[in-house]
Amino acid sequence: MPLHNRDIAGQFDEVADLLxxxxxxxxxxxxxxxxxxxxxDxxxxxxxxxEAGEKLTELPGIGKDLASKIETIVKxxxxxxxxxxxxxxxxxLTEIKGIAGLGPKRVEKLYEALGVEDLKGLKKAAEDGRVRELSGFGRKTExxxxxxxETRGSGTRRSLLSEAESRAEPLxxxxxxxDGVDKVxxxxxxxxxxxxxxxxxVLVSCTKNSRVMQRFIDYEDVEEVVSQGETRASVILRGGLQVDLRVVASSSYGAALVYFTGSKAHTVQVRKMGQEQGLKINEYGVFEGNKRVAGKTEEGVYEVLGLPYIEPELREKRGEFEAALDNALPELVTLSDIKGNLHNHTKASDGxxxxREMAEAAKAQGWAYLAITDHSKALRIANGLDEERLAKQIDEIDALNDxxxxxxxxxSIEVDILENGSLDLPDTILQRLDLRVCSVHSHFGLSRDKQTRRLLRAMDNPCFNILGHPTGRLIGSRxxxxxxxxxxxxxxxxxxxVLEINAQPQRLDLDDVxxxxxxxxxxxLAISTDAHTPHHFGFMRYGIDQARRxxxxxxxxVNTRSLKGLRELMTR
Known part of the structure; x- marks a missing residue:
């Protein structure tokens, strides 16, 4: 099977986890x-x-040792x-780290303190109440x-949306x-x-003579064929992601999309509303007796129920039906609404x-503005800026803007919120900035009350504009x-x-709720990429997804505003 960037990246991540x-x-x-x-990225x-003999050491974060390892993997x-x-x-242990909320450090603690070596041992320790006794775990984690x-079935781990997308889009x-495929x-x-x-x-509409099933199982990334029939097949892709392909008649395609898009709670409510109107709704269509009255399009399925179209991101049974009946569904934000990006790093810290490179790349995105938010001095591991270095950067930005x-x-700056709720740099320098992104990068173990008071005190500072990645989570690891x-x-x-929706795929913080x-x-809200390279500007779409949900x-x-409108919002 051919290698992809994501495959080598996955191996490096696995080394990091094991280390x-x-x-x-x-x-x-x-x-x-x-x-x-x-x-x-x-x-x-x-x-x-x-293969072209290019210098890998010119890539960010790739030294001679790692470059050599990449070459070994490729060759x-x-x-x-x-x-x-x-x-x-x-x-x-590698299976355990696939459990949501159990990053490598927690896995190490489970292994060292409780002797947990596999999923069976983890379940036994949790059932016995031993997990909650470990420092940093507690009853909720258990x-x-x-x-x-209980719910992960075969043990297949969930993938980040971005990882799933890297597999789904090429497929x-x-x-x-x-040939013969109409819709995918x-x-x-x-x-x-x-x-x-x-x-x-994956739902496919195609002609009868299409060889889509055979071509599907012949796909280069298929590692295992689980099942194959005339209208359905299941495979496991390299990396462990399962894909189920269903061939659906064009007359049923809309109904199938509603059914298989879900969520389960949403589709149950759709069927219930149909029953109340004497209709039967399933993946094949909407039926009044034996007569199909809708199903070719999703819009038709909702219309027959007296509802406007409900966007997929809203289909969680969290009020979308009530809003639809009241004609009060929101007009959700889109990527084209975004005028700029308010959280980005350069070589001055850990970018x-x-x-100039960040500015030109932002211009290519069609944005009108880009906030430079290098780290402040408390984050020494990221080469954070002190007052003197920030003042120098302010002058550099002014000169470049000319x-x-x-x-x-x-x-701007991504200024650390210190343990006591104060900001990492004095107000005298912070007041010279257009805006401030204020974030927590330390002391995650404070009690709920102390952590809350820490954030509240920080927000009382007139220099505070945006709370960066507000809960500090890293999906699947912290x-x-x-x-x-x-x-x-x-x-x-x-x-x-303002609260940030950090669009980094591992953060997506705030969450949708x-x-x-x-x-x-x-x-x-501010939807920002937390970009450490221009390539990260592409993450904006994941932040949009989260905002729509x-x-x-x-x-x-806020960053759907013009530059003038944004400046007005950033003035407290």
């Missing part, structure tokens, strides 16, 4: 994670670069270091572990190119744009590009720190503060 489970040096672990991120093939298909690590670490073990293009849509949680995806449900056209760099987010949202409203709550009370409109999002 972290072993308690290896933090900087060593970070090097592999940064390299994995570079490979995953690279817009061209690393394999082509190796031999093997990664000796990963193989050695797998022999030292019980194989079952309950979450048991819940996931859709491949299927769409097959990936349904399920993927279409609802949930932050993680269990498997992919990989210069001010040269640039059709793009404005905003002077849980949100304990905080009363509803209280934080209320305080943000009182102080005119708190995003919806924020919108309901009138707190504004949270019912956000363009009016709810």
């Amino acid at each position: 972290e489970i072993q308690g290896a040096n933090t900087f060593r672990v970070r090097a592999y994670r940064n390299a994995a991120r570079t490979l995953r 690279l817009p061209h093939s690393i394999i082509d670069m190796v 031999t298909g093997k990664f000796p270091q990963l193989d050695k690590l797998k022999k030292k670490v019980p194989a079952g 309950e979450n572990i048991l819940h996931e073990l 859709v293009d491949y299927l769409d190119s097959i 849509v990936v349904a399920g949680s993927y279409r609802r744009r949930k932050e993680t995806v269990g498997d992919l449900d 990989s590009a210069t001010l 040269e640039l056209s059709d793009i404005t760099l905003l002077k 849980e949100a720190y304990p905080v009363d987010m509803e209280r934080v949202i209320d305080h943000a409203k009182e102080n005119g503060c 708190y995003c919806k709550i924020a919108c309901e009370v009138g707190v504004k 949270g019912w956000a409109t363009a009016e709810d999002v």
Whole structure:
């Protein structure tokens, strides 16, 4: 099978996980994670670069040692270091780190303190109440572990939406190119744009003589064919993602999309509403007796129920039916609404590009402005800026803005919120900036009350504009720190503060639930990429997905404003 950037990135991430489970040096672990991120975000093939003899060391985060390892993988298909690590670490631990909320450090603690080596041992420890006794776990974590073990079925781990997309989009293009294929849509949680995806449900409409089934199982990334029939087949792709393909008649395609897009609660309500009107609704259509009255399009399915079309992101049975009946569904924010990006890093801290390179790339995106938010001094591992270095950057941005056209760099900082709730830099320098993104990067273990008061105190500072990645979570590896987010949202409203939807695929923070709550009370959102390279600007679409799942409109999002409108909102 041909290698892809994501495959090598996945191996580097696995090395980082195993090293972290072993308690290896933090900087060593970070090097592999940064390299994995570079490979995953690279817009061209690393394999082509190796074959062309290009210098891999020119890529961000790739030194001589890692470049050599990449070349070995490309040329031999093997990664000796990963193989050695797998022999030292019980194989079952890699399955455990697939459980949501159990990152490498927690897996290490389970292994060292409780002797947990596999999923069976984890379940036994949780059922016995031993997990909650570990520092940093607690009853809720134990309950979450048991819940996931009960609901994850075959043990297939959920993938980040971005990872699933990297598999799904090439597959859709491949299927769409097959003779006789008319429509190809990936349904399920993927279409609802949930932050993680269990498997992919692909619906295809095609002519009778199309060879789509055979071509599907012949796809280059297929590792195992689970089943194959005339209208349905299931395969496992390399990397473990299961894909179910269904061939659907064009007359039923809309009904099938409603059914297989879900969520389950949403489709149950659709069927219930149909029954109340004497209709039978299933994946084949809407029937009145034996007569099909709708089903070719999704719009037709909803229309026969007296409803307007409900966007896939809203189909979670969280009020969408009531809003539809009241003709009050939101006009959801779109990628084209975005006028700029308010959280980005350069070489001055832990980014990989210069001010000019970031500005030109933002201009190419069609944005009118880009905030430069390098880290502040407390984050030493990221080469954070002190007062003197920030003052120098302010002058550099002013000078560069005099040269640039059709793009404005905003002077900003991602300033750390310290343990006591104060900001990492003095107000005298912060007041010189256009805006401030304020974030927590330390002391995640504070109690819920202390963490909440920490954020509330920070928001009381007139220099505070945007709360960056508000809960600090990393999906699948670090849980949100304990905080009363509803209280934080209320305080943000009182102080005119903005909450960020961080579009980094591993963050997507705020989540959709708190995003919806924020919108309901009138707190504004900023959808930002937290870009460390221009390639990360593409993450904006994931932030849009999260905002749409949270019912956000363009009016709810500050960076849909013109530069003038944004400046007005950033003035407290």
